[in-house]
Amino acid sequence: MGFRDRISGKGTGRDDTAHKPSTKSFLGQGGIPNAKKPKTRPPTSIRDQPWFLHASLPTYSGPYTVGVMAIEVPAENPRVISEITREGHHILRLETVLMNIYYPAAHGAGSGKSPSGKHRWSRETWLPRPRLESAKGYGKFAGAKWAMVPFFFATTMFTKIPAFRNAGIAEHWPPGGNVDTRGTRVKQEEGEVPEGEEDPPVFPLMVFCHGLGGTRTVYSSVCGEFASYGFVVCAIEHRDGSGPRTIVLHEEEGEGSVEHLERNGVDHHPRQRRRGWDKVDYIYSKYNPDDTAPTSEQGIDKELRHAQLQLRLAEIEEAYNVLAKICNGQGQEVANKNLRRKGYTGASSNGLQGIDWTLWKHRFHLDQATILGHSFGAATAISVLRHPARFPQIAQGVTYDIWSGPVHPSEPNPAHKIRSPLLGINSEAFMYWPSNFHTATALAAEARAQEAPAWLLTLRGTVHLSQSDFSLLYPTLTAGVMRATADPQRAMDLNINATLEFLGKVSPVTRALIARGASDERILDVEPLEVVPDIHRPDDRHLGFALKVPHVYRHRVAPGTARRWKRMRRRWGRERDAEVGESEVWMHVRSEVEEVERFLKENMGHGRGMERGKDENEDVMSGSGVSTPG
Template identity: 25%
Template sequence: MGGMLALALPPGKGPHLVGCTDVMVGHTQQGLFLRLFYPCLPQAGAAQPLWIPRSEYCGGLADFALGRRWCSALISIAVGSCRVPVSWNGPLKPHSHGYPLVIFSHGLGAFRTLYSSVCTELASWGFVVAALEHRDHSAATTYFCTAEDGREEWIPFQQVPPGQKEFYFRNKQVHQRAEECVRALRLFTDIASGKSVPNLLCQDLDLSMLKDNIDLTKVVVMGHSFGGVTAVLALVKEPRFRCAVALDAWMFPLENVLYPEVPKPVLFINTEKFQTPEGVAKMKRLSSRNSQTKIITVLGTVHESQTDFAFLPGKLISLIFGARGTLNPHKALTITIQAVLAFLQRHLNLEEEFHQWDDLLEGVGDSVVPEAPFCRSNL
C-alpha cells in the first residue's frame, strides 16, 4: 500500500467517539441496506471498518466512473485497504433523551460508505446517522441476501436505457429512493417500539440497543447530488421528516408539480462548480415559498468535494474523478457540517450551541456566499 495514495479520512471533531455497523433487513430487494454511524463508548482494541467494504464495489466504481472494468484493480490497490476512523460495532453511548436521527441518501454511482467523513462528523456531534445503499440501480453496485439459501443477489448500476428519456428514468428512481428513506424511518420506528428487527449481517451489535436512544420527534433527511433531490422528495412523502439537507442537489429528476408540495425547510449547500441555472431556479422556487429554506455556496469546491474522495491524495484519484477543489477539504467539511448543525439546531429545537454558526446559513463567512451566484450555464 503506497503511502502516497493512502486515504486519510478525518476523525469526527465533535465531543463523541463514533461507532459504526452495517444493517441489512429483509430478504428481497424491498428490504433495506444501510451503514449506521452513532456516538459510542471507548472500546479497547476496537477495529476500524474498511472504507470500500468489498472488492465488488471497486468494480462498480470503475464501471461507473470510467466505464473501464480494468481500473477496478487499480482502485483496489489504491484504496482497498483504507479504513474509516470509527469503532466497528463499538458499544452505543446511551442518551437520556435519545439522539436525533439523520437518514442519508448517496449520489449517483456511489454507495453507503462514500460519505463516511460527513456521517462520522455528524455522529461525533450527537446524531445517529443511517447511510442508505439504494437499490434503484443508481448505486455503483449493491446486493441483498435471498431467504432460501442466503445467496447474494447483486444489483448493478444501470445507465439510462437507449431510447428512454432521462427524466422519466431518473424520476422513477428518485421516487424509489425517497420511499427507501421513508422505509428506513419506519425501521427505526419499529426498533424504538421494541419490535425485534433481525439484522441479516449478524453483527455483534443488537439493534435493540437503539430502542431508548433515538428521538423520533427529531428526524431529518439528507443527501448528496441525486441523494440531495431524494431528500427534498422524502419531505413530501413523509411528514415526520422535520427538514432536509441537500448537498449539491441534482434537481433535474423532480417533477414540477411537486414543488408546491414541499412543506418543510431545506438547506441547500452547493459547490461552486456543479449547479446549472435551471437547478438553482428550482431551489429558489422552494426558498420563495419557505423563508426558512436556505441556499449557500461553498467557494473553491467541486461536486466531489462533499464526498470522501476529497480526502484522497495522489494524481491517480484526480485522474479517475476529475478536478479537485481548491479549498482545503478539511476546511470545506468543517464549513458544511457547521452550517448543517446550525440549521438542525433551528429546526429540531436542539439543546446545543450550534446557533453559533448561524451566519453560515445566510452565506456569511470565509469561503461561503449566499445562494449560487456562479452556476455554469448549460452550454
C-alpha cells in the same frame, strides 16, 4: 485571523461585525477562498497515518467517538417497482433494505476487548466487501471496466472508516467543545446533563440518501461527523441502479429467500437463483446514456429517474420501519433477520455481535427527523419533503448540490408544496450549472412562501465531490482535474457546521447537543449577494464538473502552498482579512430571525410542524413535483 475567528469575534478584542460585500469586491477577487486550517483530526492507527501507502480518512471532529453497524434485512413489502426490464427481467425491485447506522459511541470504544470478544476492534472497509466486486462496479461506472480495479485496490483496498463496529451507544452528555477547540481528550470526557434534558440523552435522527455513484460508505465522513455531534444517522444504500455496484443478499429459505420473493411477484434471473445473491450495477438510460450531463440535449430519462425515485422512497419507508423496531426495543428481532453476518457474501464475520439492544430502547427520536441528501439524494430529500402525509416523521431537509433533473422547480399542487425548513448548500461548480441553481433557488423560495425558513448558500472553491469522501481520499485529483481550490477538510467542516447551525435554529430536539459541541461560525448569518458571481465559471463542456481557475500553479497545482503563504502574509499584516461573504461562503437566500421565530411559534408541539396531507395512501408521484414520463 481566520474566517471562524473573525465572525465569532474570538481573539479580536472587538465586536463581531459582518460586512455586506459589494458586487465589485467579489467579482474582482480571484484568490484562494479560504486561508484557514481545517479542524485537527489525529490519526488512530498505522493505516490512518499520512505516510501509509493507501488513502486514509480523517477522524471525526465532534465530542463523541463514533460507532457503526451494517444492517440488511428482507423488506416487509417486497415488490417490483417498475416495468423497466433488462434481459427480460425487472431491474427495479424492492427485496431487502441495506443501511449503515452511524451513532455516538460509549466511552471505551476502540480500547480493550471488542463487542465480539476479540482483542482488536473491527472497522468497516471504505470499499464495500466484496472489494473486488465493488472495484469492478466502480470501473464499469467510470467506463473503464477492469482498468479501474488496480486503481481502487492500490489506493483504498485497506482504507477503513474511522468508526468502531458494533460499539455501545453513548449514555453520556458530552462536555463543551469539540476536537477543534479542546483536542481529542474531549472524546474521553463527559459533561453535566443540560437543564430540562433527559439522562441518558435521546439523540436526534437523520436519514441520508446518496447520489449517483454513491454507496452507504461513500459519505462516511458526512455521516460520521454528524454522529460525532450526537446524531443517529441512517445511511441507506439504494438498490435503484444509481450506485456503482451493490450486493443484494437472500436468505437460504423462508422469508427473504428467492422462492419467497418470487411468490410475491419479484422475478429473478436464473443466476440469482443459483448463487443466492444478486448484484445491481449502475443503470444507464437505454435511450440516452448521458442523460445526467448538463449538455444533454434530450434531457433526463424521465421514466427511469421517476422509477428510481419511487424505489428510493420505498426504501426510506422500509429503513424507518427498521429504525422504529430498534428504538422500540425490538433490536434483537432486527439482528436475527440481519443478512450482513458470517457466511453471507460481502458481510463481516462480526455481524451485529455484542450489541446490547436494551440500551437502544427509546434512545433516539423517531419523529422530528432530518432528511439529508447529495445530488440525486438531494432530489430524493425534496420528494420526501413534498409528501408530508407519507413521511410525517421528517421535520426538515438539507440538500447538498441538488441535481435538478428529477425535480420540478416549483410545485403547483398546494398539498405537496414544501412546508418544512430547508437548507441548500451548493458547490461552486454546481452553482454555475443554470438549471440546478434555478431549481435550488426556486425550492428555497417555495419553502419561504409557505412561511418555512430556508437558506441557500454556495461554498467557494468547491466541486461536486467536495461533499463526499472522494475529495478527502483523492485531494490531488480533485484539485488537479476538477480545479477545486478549497481545502477538502475545510470544505467538509463548512458543510457540517452550516448544517448544524441550521438544525440548531429550526429543530428543538437538536439544540442542546449542538450547543454543547458544535462550533458556531455564524455561517447562516452571512449577508446575501446582490448578483450571482461567475468568476470561476468553466466552459460548457466542463459545466458542473470543474472550475475555471486562473493562475494555474498557485490555485490548482499548489493550493496548499498558496493558503500557507496567505496566512503568513496576514500574520505579518501585509494582507487584509477577506470580508464575510467573499472568503468562503456566498449566500443567496437567507431567512431572518423573525421568520424562524414565527415558524417555531406557530408549529411547536404539532409533531412534524406543518399541515399534513389528508390522503395517507395517495400516489407518491401524483403532484409530487417529480418529473414524470411524458
